[in-house]
Amino acid sequence: MEFLKVELLSPCVTFKTPLSLKGIETYPLPPPSTVIGLLYTASGRKWNGERFSLSIQGDYEAIFRDYIRLRKYNKDEKKLEVLPTEIPKLYNFKCVVHIGAERQLIEEFLKALKSPSIYLYLGGGEYPVLVRDVKIVNAWEYSGERELKMNAFVSEAAKDLFYRSNFIQFRVSTFCRKEKGERVCDWLSVYYVQKGESVEGNILVDEEGDIVWLLGSM
Template sequence: MHIMKAIRIKLWQDLVNYKKPTSFQLKETYPLPPYSTVIGMVHTMCGFTSYHPMEISIQGKYFSKVNDLYTRYEFKNGMKYEKSRHQLEVGEYGVGRGIATAELLVDLELLLHIVPDDQSLVEEIAQAFEVPQEYPSLGRREDIATIQEVKIVSLEKNVRFKKNISVEPGYGAYIPAKDVEEGLIIFGQDDDGVVGRRNALGTRYLLTSTYELINRGTAKAPKMFRNWQKIDTFYATDISVSAMKIYSKDEDDKLVFIRMKKD
């Protein structure tokens, strides 16, 4: 068992889109923010100018989904303006303007655990969320987040549970796929309300986490691309970890879904 400190944050958002990178005509959203989105928010709130390694646990729920129209601008590199083709002229280049649809989550609640590798940063991160220097957003820049609670908690990693522990009612979570494959997670409930072991009932995602810049050009003409590290996860709701299983939780018996590390 390892004891560490974590920052637990509860926040709420009215309407939000966590865009799936492969969606275009309909800007689809993930059910919860990917790891990279949360990591980016933490670094922005703290004013970090370099990457600070951290582990993130993401849980939450939303009331419903709606579709909303937005203005989309399209242009092709080097395409000259043509009056019959383009709606806008920018310099000598043409830009098309039209409408597209974005999928939005409604009335979203999030429960985040932030576990920095450098434990000396715990107080600094907590302070950045308790007294933000600018309005916090998560997702699009306009997706304002209302912070409801910030608490520094003790995190017990790889501890043997003495009782069954479940997520909040109705909550979903991103679970490392390896934990699901090793049978650490219980999915769903039996009809009589007793938690029971079932097959994995969730959606599998490869979620972006961190990246490194790769030069695919030359030293004289660099072309930098982000090479993303991705985490294999399941998204599922109404999940538990049973007694006698080894997993992670905080001091208030809130499950923490970070990758298990063997002693």
């Protein structure tokens, strides 16, 4: 199987969860909607109904919390409020993404990521993202035991391949769109597993030895 493989690097990122209310919480990896948004931003066009699959894994050195004064408009009282807010940030973030799609779409994303049409970023516009090592790779099914080199989002089916892992379940957004002025997203259940865990069974491994954790067709 062919995949587009890309490495994304950023000094600091926050991937805000939908359950963030007064405070802000972050996903440990970018949700599919963030990756999809980056791909189409680089391409300089909107999504036209294309379907593809994603594998998202990565790591960071540390997590720290920044404090800001958030300005928010109170619709009921019709006034601007200033709220002290804590923002978690992933420091020295690295992410490896595999994109499975039709060859034409893979080649479009390959060209776009090498020469994006606009400034690219992850998890907010404060910090740039370095797009590195964009390439097309092959992956084959491997049967045996391997150890995770990176933290990863895995599907419900892949969860059964692990030994006694402590999973964290997340609901992550995939495609988002505007309907009647409101932002509407499709949602997917994934499981977060940390590096160092062992997995055994039939898994996809690319030609560079990285596991491909497909999250299903999107």
